[in-house]
Amino acid sequence: MRWKETIIGVAAGVLVLTGCGQDQPAPVESPPASQELTKMPGRQPAEPPADGGGQVPAAQLDTTGLPKGYPADVRAEGSTLVITGQEGGCSKAGAEVGEQRGDRVTVTMTETKPADKNVMCTMDMRYPPITVRLDAPLGDRLLVLEYVQRTD
Template sequence: MRWKQAIIGVSVVVLGAVGAGCAQQGDVQPGSGGAGNNDAGRAPVELPRESGQGAGRKPVQPPAADEGTPVPPERVDASALPRGYPVEVSVTGDGRTLRIVGQEGGCSKASAELGEQRGDRVAVTMVETKPTSKDIACTMDMRYPPLTITLDEPLGERMVVLTYEARET
């Protein structure tokens, strides 16, 4: 019976020492400004937040300087893209350059191909090219590269129609 008391006593001492060690290492909540905070000079850690976009959509990223002017959503037909594919289209330069965010991952590569250019619409095919070989190891990451397409004439009020095609090399 004494050995049980000894084990409990040692456990209490060990747990107390661990707890005290954490408190001495500045385990103070960010922004609390509590005394004894050993994190002086360190920037607070920001945790990621949910973007609020629909399920399967790419998280909102801060705008880059060269993203151009966004094309209004009502002028982008992305209904033929796979579920979860990002839909970000903008016009840069003189209105003839479309910047479209693609999606690739692992060993696949994204590209965009210009289709027909009519008076009321511009067709762009988002292509994802995957290697045919099964003997290569690919990562499980997703990337969203900006892709550019140069139009014959400025986009103006035309609709941008996006389609998707998967290819193998």
């Protein structure tokens, strides 16, 4: 009787070993040396846009209304702001333009969580770019970032 168990064990081992040689991942190809990273899909241009936009300087940002550790990364491109949000698990980040005065603009960063407390969520953090449109370019105005957490 032991010879049957031995044959079955050897057969299973052979199947496992032959299966390991199959389905090897294809080697990763490097992009051509002449291809610039700024031209790859999903990358931001290395140079600021021609319309005078680009990274909003820290001196022009009021982030006292954001939670500790919240990213303060904002790009201005004409009347459009691209703000790095923060979300995680089941929450979704968003932004709402508030007051737009001659000397300041207020944007409220939102984080919406599900109302159901029995929903299982992952423990990851994501930093999506969130686009908002202003009535006029930001220019030299102060950008005040605030934060609110909501449930849906």
